[in-house]
Amino acid sequence: MNGYQFFVDPSRCIGCKSCMQACAECDSHRGVSMIHVDFLDRANSIATAPTVCMHCETPTCAMVCPADAIKRGEDGIVRSALEPRCIACSNCVLACPFGVPTVHVELELMMKCDMCYDRTSIGLRPMCATVCPSQALTFGPADLIERQRAARPVRDFQFGHEHVRTKVWMMAPTDVRDITVDVADYMWKEQ
Amino acid sequence: MATPPLSVDRLAEVFGPHRNYEPPGGWGDAARRPDALVKTHCSFCGMQCGIQLKVRDNRVVGFEPWEAFPFNHGMLCPKGVKRYLQGAHPDRLLSCLQRTDAGFAKISYERALAETARRLTAIRDQYGPDAIAVYGGASMVTEKAYVLGKFARVALGTKHIDYNGRLCMVSAGTAYKLTFGVDRATNPWPDLATADVVLIAGSNTAECAPITTYHLWQCRERGGRLIVMDPRMTPITRNADLYLPVRPGTDLAVFLAMLHVIVGDGLVRDAFIRDRTTGFEAVRASVAEWTPARAAEISGVRPDDIVKAAHWIGETDRAMGLHARGIEHHSKGVENCLAMLNLFLATGNVGREGAGCMMITGQGNGQGGREHGQKCDQLPGMRDIRDPAARQYIASVWGVPEESLPGPGKSAVEIMEAIHRGEIKALLSMCFNPVVSLPDAAFTREALSKLEFFGIIDFFLCETAHHADIVFAGSLQEEDEGTVCSAEGRVQKINKAVDPPGDARSDALIICDLARALGRGQHFDYPGGTRDIYEELRLASRGGLADYYGITWDRIERELGVFWPCPTLDHPGTPRLFADGRFAHADGKAHMQVTEWRESGDPADATYPILLTTGRVVSHYLSGAQTRRIGPLVDQCPEPRLELHPALAATLGVADGDWLEVTTRRAALVIQAMVVRTIRPDTVFIPYHWPGQRSANRLTHRTLDPRSKIPEFKVSACRLEKVAPPLELSTWRREETGWGAPASGDQRSDLPRSDR
Ligand code: SF4
Ligand code: SF4
Ligand code: SF4
Numbered sequence: 001m002n003g004y005q006f007f008v009d010p011s012r013c014i015g016c017k018s019c020m021q022a023c024a025e026c027d028s029h030r031g032v033s034m035i036h037v038d039f040l041d042r043a044n045s046i047a048t049a050p051t052v053c054m055h056c057e058t059p060t061c062a063m064v065c066p067a068d069a070i071k072r073g074e075d076g077i078v079r080s081a082l083e084p085r086c087i088a089c090s091n092c093v094l095a096c097p098f099g100v101p102t103v104h105v106e107l108e109l110m111m112k113c114d115m116c117y118d119r120t121s122i123g124l125r126p127m128c129a130t131v132c133p134s135q136a137l138t139f140g141p142a143d144l145i146e147r148q149r150a151a152r153p154v155r156d157f158q159f160g161h162e163h164v165r166t167k168v169w170m171m172a173p174t175d176v177r178d179i180t181v182d183v184a185d186y187m188w189k190e191q
Numbered sequence: 192m193a194t195p196p197l198s199v200d201r202l203a204e205v206f207g208p209h210r211n212y213e214p215p216g217g218w219g220d221a222a223r224r225p226d227a228l229v230k231t232h233c234s235f236c237g238m239q240c241g242i243q244l245k246v247r248d249n250r251v252v253g254f255e256p257w258e259a260f261p262f263n264h265g266m267l268c269p270k271g272v273k274r275y276l277q278g279a280h281p282d283r284l285l286s287c288l289q290r291t292d293a294g295f296a297k298i299s300y301e302r303a304l305a306e307t308a309r310r311l312t313a314i315r316d317q318y319g320p321d322a323i324a325v326y327g328g329a330s331m332v333t334e335k336a337y338v339l340g341k342f343a344r345v346a347l348g349t350k351h352i353d354y355n356g357r358l359c360m361v362s363a364g365t366a367y368k369l370t371f372g373v374d375r376a377t378n379p380w381p382d383l384a385t386a387d388v389v390l391i392a393g394s395n396t397a398e399c400a401p402i403t404t405y406h407l408w409q410c411r412e413r414g415g416r417l418i419v420m421d422p423r424m425t426p427i428t429r430n431a432d433l434y435l436p437v438r439p440g441t442d443l444a445v446f447l448a449m450l451h452v453i454v455g456d457g458l459v460r461d462a463f464i465r466d467r468t469t470g471f472e473a474v475r476a477s478v479a480e481w482t483p484a485r486a487a488e489i490s491g492v493r494p495d496d497i498v499k500a501a502h503w504i505g506e507t508d509r510a511m512g513l514h515a516r517g518i519e520h521h522s523k524g525v526e527n528c529l530a531m532l533n534l535f536l537a538t539g540n541v542g543r544e545g546a547g548c549m550m551i552t553g554q555g556n557g558q559g560g561r562e563h564g565q566k567c568d569q570l571p572g573m574r575d576i577r578d579p580a581a582r583q584y585i586a587s588v589w590g591v592p593e594e595s596l597p598g599p600g601k602s603a604v605e606i607m608e609a610i611h612r613g614e615i616k617a618l619l620s621m622c623f624n625p626v627v628s629l630p631d632a633a634f635t636r637e638a639l640s641k642l643e644f645f646g647i648i649d650f651f652l653c654e655t656a657h658h659a660d661i662v663f664a665g666s667l668q669e670e671d672e673g674t675v676c677s678a679e680g681r682v683q684k685i686n687k688a689v690d691p692p693g694d695a696r697s698d699a700l701i702i703c704d705l706a707r708a709l710g711r712g713q714h715f716d717y718p719g720g721t722r723d724i725y726e727e728l729r730l731a732s733r734g735g736l737a738d739y740y741g742i743t744w745d746r747i748e749r750e751l752g753v754f755w756p757c758p759t760l761d762h763p764g765t766p767r768l769f770a771d772g773r774f775a776h777a778d779g780k781a782h783m784q785v786t787e788w789r790e791s792g793d794p795a796d797a798t799y800p801i802l803l804t805t806g807r808v809v810s811h812y813l814s815g816a817q818t819r820r821i822g823p824l825v826d827q828c829p830e831p832r833l834e835l836h837p838a839l840a841a842t843l844g845v846a847d848g849d850w851l852e853v854t855t856r857r858a859a860l861v862i863q864a865m866v867v868r869t870i871r872p873d874t875v876f877i878p879y880h881w882p883g884q885r886s887a888n889r890l891t892h893r894t895l896d897p898r899s900k901i902p903e904f905k906v907s908a909c910r911l912e913k914v915a916p917p918l919e920l921s922t923w924r925r926e927e928t929g930w931g932a933p934a935s936g937d938q939r940s941d942l943p944r945s946d947r
Contacts, residue, residue: 012408014397014426016809021269021823025253030218043837043847044868046426130256131267133401134408150412 005142006115006129007153008052009171012136015039015048019128019137026116026127029080032104034113035128050137052128053078053100053113054157055167061092061101061112069110076167077117081110097159097181115167145169154179193642195657196290199883205294206652207282208815210822215250215279223252229688230257232675233271234330234668235812237552238263238402239677240271241751244669244688251278251669251688261751262380262677268401269810269824276821277667278689282651284664285693295652295662300694307619307661308708310644311347314617320348320597324606324615328622329356329560330813332673332685334724335699336556337571337731338715339621340564345589345714346706350597351615353567355623355813357603359516360557361566361899362524363550369525369784370532371768372775373736374573375558375680377547378511379754379766384409385545387507390418390500392531393442393517393905397426398809400515400551400678418500420445420492421517422804423834423876424869433500436871439802440791440906441490442518446530447788448486448494449501451478453537456498458505460539467772468536470783477785489788491871501534510540512548516806519550520905524896526786533783541781542769552678554813555668559676562737563728567600571728572735581735588731589714602900604629604893611638621648621665621698626655627814627882630891630902631857648698653816654882664695671697673721674747679766681752682742699724733758736775791906792894793856799908801839803855805879805887806905815880828878831885832865835911836872840864843913850916853877855909858889861917875911879904 020033036051059078062070069085070092072078081092081101088108092101101112116126124130129139138145145153153169156178163178172179180186195202216222225245233240241260245253254275256265287303288295298306314322325343327336336354343352364374371377383389383406396403404427407417411430419431422439437445453459454475464471483494504510512535518527532548540546552558563571571588574581576599586593601609607629609615618639629635639645639658647656648665656662669688676682691697696704699721706715717723725744733740741757742764754764773779795802810827811818818824833851845851847866852859853875862877862885870876879887894903 011430012404014401014404014429014809016268016397016401016426017827018267018269018272018401021272021827022267024823025272027218027220027223031212042865042867045429046424046869047429048426125256125258125265127256130258130265131272133263133266133268134397134404135266148409148412150414 003141004125004139005145006052006126006168007138007140007145007171008050008168009136009138009149009151010049011171012134013037013048013050014134014136015046016133018131018133019050022127022131023113026118028118029111032111034111050128051098051100052137052168053115054098055115057165057167060095060097060164064091064095066091077115079114079117080112083109086110097157097162097164150174152176157181193645193658193660194640196292196294199654199657202294202652202657208819209281210825211276211280211820212822214252214275216247216252222247225252228255229686231669231686231688232683233267233274234555235270235274235818236400237554237557237678238400239555239675239683240267240402242267242271244275246688249689251275262679262681263402266402266405269827270812270818273821273823276823277817278669279692280651280820282820283692283695284650284652284662285695286664287694288652288662290660300696303661303663304704304708307646307705310660311617311619312709314644315347318616321350321600322614322616323347323349324351324601324610324618325349326603326606326618326620326623326625327352327354327560327565329354329359329557330555331560331622331698332668332671332675333556333559333563334673334721334728335621335702336560336565337563337728338699338702338724340571341589341714342702342706344597345591346709346711348595348597350600351567351606352565352600353603353606354560354565355603355628356554356557356561356566357900358628358902358904359553360519360550360561362519362521362896362901363514363528364561365525365899366528366532367550370529370536370781372782373768374561375737375768376549376552376678377541377768378544378549379679379681380406382545382547382767383407383511383513384413385509386410386415386511387509387545388416388418388503388511390420390504390510390512391427392420392512392514393519394513394515394551395421395425395427395517395806396513396515396551399553399807401809403513403551416503418503422871422874433496433503435492435496435500438489438491438871439804439874440521442527443523443530443786443788444481444486444489445492445497446527446534447478447481447786448483448497449504449534450474450530450537451481452483452498452501453505453534454478456502456505458502459537463539464537467774468781468783469778470785471537473785474533474783477787504534504540505538508539508543509545510535510538511546513551514548515551516553517905520901520903522792522894522896522903523789524901525898529784530786536781536783542767542772544767547767556675558678558680559674559682562676563732567602572732573737574735584734585731588727591714602895604895604902605900607635607638608893610642613641616642617644618642619646620655624653624655624814624816627816627886627888628879630888630904631893632886632889633858634893648701650695651816651820653814663701664691664693665698665701666691666695670695671699671721674725674744676755677752680754682739682747682755683752684744684747697721792903793892793907795908799856799910801909801911802874803853803890803907803909804874804876804905805891806876807880808878811878811880813880814882819880831862831878831881831887833862834865834867834870834876836870837866837868838872839875840866843911845913850914852912852914853890853909854912855890855892855907857892860884860886860889861914875909
C-alpha cells in the first residue's frame with residue numbers, strides 16, 4: 001500500500017451508507033460505525049456527504065485532550081482515544097474542525113476512524129473506501145487519481161486564522177489550492 | 192382453503208421477521224476468525240457483485256471484499272455488506288411445515304414430499320394438469336430456474352409456469368427481442384465510462400444498481416454528459432447535466448418527441464439505417480406529429496430540454512441509454528422501451544464501445560433467471576415455446592415426446608387471476624412472495640385463500656407462505672452452488688459456502704425429489720447434483736439465443752465469468768453484442784417498431800388527481816423477505832414514507848412527518864409524509880418492500896402491458912388526505928389481521944421458536 005492515499009469526493013456520494021455498514025464490521029469497533037453519512041438538506045436536495053477522520057498533521061483533537069489519550073502515529077494516522085486514558089470529556093468532539101470524534105457514553109470512550117489501521121497495516125485497503133460503490137471514498141495511488149479524476153486533490157484547509165493540513169485528501173475544483181471554510185475569509189478586508 | 196391458520200401477528204411472533212444484528216457466535220474474535228473465504232456473488236441485485244464470504248463452523252460469519260473480481264473490484268452496496276446476516280438467522284426454516292388448525296406443525300421431509308405429491312396428483316386427476324400452476328423466481332441460480340421449468344412441463348405437465356421476473360424485466364425483454372432479436376443488455380458496463388452522453392430513463396440507478404454509479408461518474412470525469420429522466424430526483428441526479436422531470440406514464444411522449452427532433456434536425460445516420468435496420472420509414476412517419484411542444488403538454492418536460500437531449504444523443508457516435516423499471520412498469524412498458532431503442536438506432540448508436548442501449552436487470556439473477564425456461568412462453572436457451580424446432584430440440588434433450596410439452600401458459604398476474612376465478616386449483620411456489628410483490632394485494636390474498644393446495648419452497652416463512660399447506664425448508668443462495676447471469680450478460684459462478692441447516696435442503700434437490708414422488712424421477716436423475724443440471728442446461732441452451740454451450744463451470748472460475756452467447760468451448764464469449772454488424776434477427780437487421788401513444792390504465796381524474804409511483808430504497812431488496820430480517824438494513828430504512836412536494840403538501844396542510852391517508856380506486860393506506868422538493872408536485876412516491884398495512888401494492892392496479900404482461904406499478908391515480916397519527920404505531924405496523932381464528936381466540940402455534 002506504499003504511496004496509497006485516501007481521497008474523499010463528496011460530489012460522488014450517493015448516500016447508500018455502504019461505507020457505514022462496512023465500517024461497523026471491523027473487529028476493533030464491532031457493530032459501530034466510525035463514519036457518518038449525512039443528507040445535507042433532504043427537504044431540498046438528494047445530496048449526501050460522507051465524513052471520515054481527516055487525520056490532521058497537527059490534530060486539534062489531540063491538542064485539546066487533557067488526558068493525552070489521542071496519539072498520531074509515525075504513519076500520520078491519528079488513532080482513536082487510548083482506552084485507559086480517555087475520560088470521555090468530549091473536548092475533542094468540540095474542538096475537531098471536521099466534526100469527527102464521537103464519545104460513546106456507555107463505554108466512556110472517544111472513538112473515531114483510524115483509517116482501518118488493522119487493514120492498512122497488513123496491506124489491505126480501508127473497508128469504507130474498498131466498498132464505496134461510487135468511489136466517493138477512494139484509497140489508491142495519487143497518480144491514478146490524477147489521471148482518472150477531473151477534480152484536484154487538496155489537503156490544506158483554512159479555518160479563519162487556523163491552517164490545517166491533513167493526511168486525507170478532499171477533491172476540489174481544479175482552481176482551488178486550499179479549502180477556506182470561514183465566512184470571514186471571503187469578506188472584503190476593510191469591513 | 193389456503194387461509195393463514197393464525198393472525199399474521201401471531202405467525203410473525205414465531206416466524207418473524209425478526210431483526211438479526213450480530214454474526215453467529217457474536218462479535219468475538221474467536222467466532223469471527225474464518226476457516227475459509229468463499230468467493231461467490233451477492234444475491235441482492237442484478238449487479239451480482241463478487242464477494243468473499245467468511246465461513247466458520249459451517250456458518251457465514253462475515254464478508255471480505257473481493258477486489259480481484261473485474262466487475263466491482265471489491266465495491267459493494269449496504270445489502271452486499273450485510274447479506275451475510277441472513278444465514279444462521281433465528282427465523283431460518285429448519286424443517287418442513289404443514290398447516291394445522293393451530294399453526295404450522297413440523298413434518299418430515301419425506302412426509303412433505305408424499306403429501307405434496309398426493310395432493311397435486313389428486314388435483315391433476317380431477318381437473319387436469321393445467322389446474323396446477325408453478326411460480327418461480329429470478330433471484331435463484333439458473334440451474335434451479337431451469338429445473339423448475341422442466342419440472343412444470345415434464346413432471347406436472349402444466350403449461351402454467353411463470354416467475355417474479357414478470358414484475359421486473361419482461362417489458363425490456365420483449366422490446367429487445369422485437370427490435371434486436373435477443374433479450375440482453377448490449378454492452379458491458381465499463382463501456383458506460385467511454386460514452387459521451389448517457390441517457391438514464393426510469394432508473395433509480397444509485398439505489399437499485401449502485402455499482403453502476405462508479406461507471407457513470409467515470410464517464411463524467413472524462414467530460415461525458417448525463418441526462419436523467421425521472422419524476423423524482425434520485426441520487427444519480429445530483430450530477431446530471433440535464434434533468435427531465437417526466438410525469439409518470441408519459442415517458443413515451445418524450446421519446447417520440449426526441450425522435451421527432453432527431454429526424455427534423457437531420458441527426459439520423461442514414462447509412463446505419465439503410466444497412467442495419469428495417470422499419471424506419473414507418474417509425475419516421477409515426478413521430479411526425481410529435482413536436483416537443485405536444486410532448487411537453489403531456490409529460491411536463493420543457494420543449495427545449497427535449498430538443499437539447501435529442502441533440503446531445505444525435506450529435507455523437509458515443510451515446511448510451513440505460514433504463515429500468517421506471518419506463519418498464521407500465522401498460523405501455525414495451526412501447527416505452529421500443530421508443531427508447533429507436534433513438535439509439537436512428538442515431539447509429541448501437542454495437543460499438545460506448546454506444547448501445549441497455550436495460551438494468553433488477554433481481555439477483557434477473558438475466559439468467561429468465562433465459563432457461565421458467566418463463567411461461569420460453570424454453571431453455573431463450574427459445575420460443577411455440578417454435579416447432581425449439582420444441583423438438585428440447586424434447587430430445589429431455590427425452591420426452593415433443594407433443595407432451597405444453598404450449599405457452601399464463602403469466603404471473605394472469606395465474607393469480609385464474610386462481611381467483613377458480614380455474615387454477617393448486618400452486619407450487621419457489622422464490623416468490625406475491626402477497627407483497629403483486630399489484631392489488633387484497634386481491635392476491637383473496638385468490639390464495641381459494642387454492643385447494645398451496646405448496647411453497649422457501650428459507651423464511653415469507654408473508655405468502657402464511658397461506659401454504661406445505662412448506663419445504665429450501666436453501667439460501669450460499670447453501671448451494673450454480674450459476675447466475677449478471678446485468679451485463681456475464682455468466683458467473685455461485686459457490687457453496689455452507690450446508691443447508693437442519694432438515695433444509697437444496698431447492699433443486701427438492702424439485703427433483705418431488706418429481707420422483709410424482710413418478711417422473713427418470714427425467715430428474717442428477718447424481719452429480721447441481722453440476723449435472725448445469726451440464727444438461729448447457730446442452731439444452733445449445734444453438735439457442737442464450738447459448739451457454741461453451742461455458743463450463745471451470746471456465747467461469749478461470750476467466751472470472753464468461754459472456755453469452757458462447758457456442759463453443761474455444762469461443763471467447765460475447766461481452767458486446769452486434770459488434771460484427773449483425774443483429775440477432777435472421778436477416779441480421781434491427782427491426783425498428785412503431786409505437787402508439789396511449790393513456791395509462793389507472794388515469795387521474797377529479798376524484799383521484801395525484802399520481803402514485805412506487806420503487807425501491809437502497810437498503811431493501813424486493814418484497815423484503817430477506818432484508819426486513821437484517822437489522823442494520825432495517826435501521827437504515829425502517830418504514831416506508833410517502834414522498835411529496837412542498838407545493839402539494841401545502842394544499843393538504845401537511846408538514847414533514849405528518850400522517851396521510853392515500854386512497855386509490857382499490858384501497859387506502861395510512862403512511863407518514865416526507866416533504867421534499869425532489870419530486871414532481873403532481874406525483875407521490877412510496878417504496879414497496881413492506882407487507883400488510885404498509886404495503887404499497889395494496890394501492891396498485893392489475894392493468895397489464897398487452898405484450899409483456901407486466902403490471903403498471905409505476906402509475907396509479909390516488910387522492911391524499913391528512914389524518915391523525917395512528918394511535919398506536921404498533922397497530923399501524925400490524926400486518927393484515929382477520930385471517931384464521933380471531934386474534935383473541937388464537938392458540939399459540941404448536942411450534943416453539945427453538946424447535947424450528
Ligand atoms: S477508514 Fe476504516 S475506520 Fe475509518 S471510516 Fe473508513 S472503514 Fe471506518
Ligand atoms: S459508500 Fe460511498 S456513496 Fe455510499 S454513502 Fe458512503 S461515501 Fe457515499
Ligand atoms: S445488492 Fe447489488 S450492488 Fe449491492 S452488493 Fe449486492 S450485487 Fe452489489
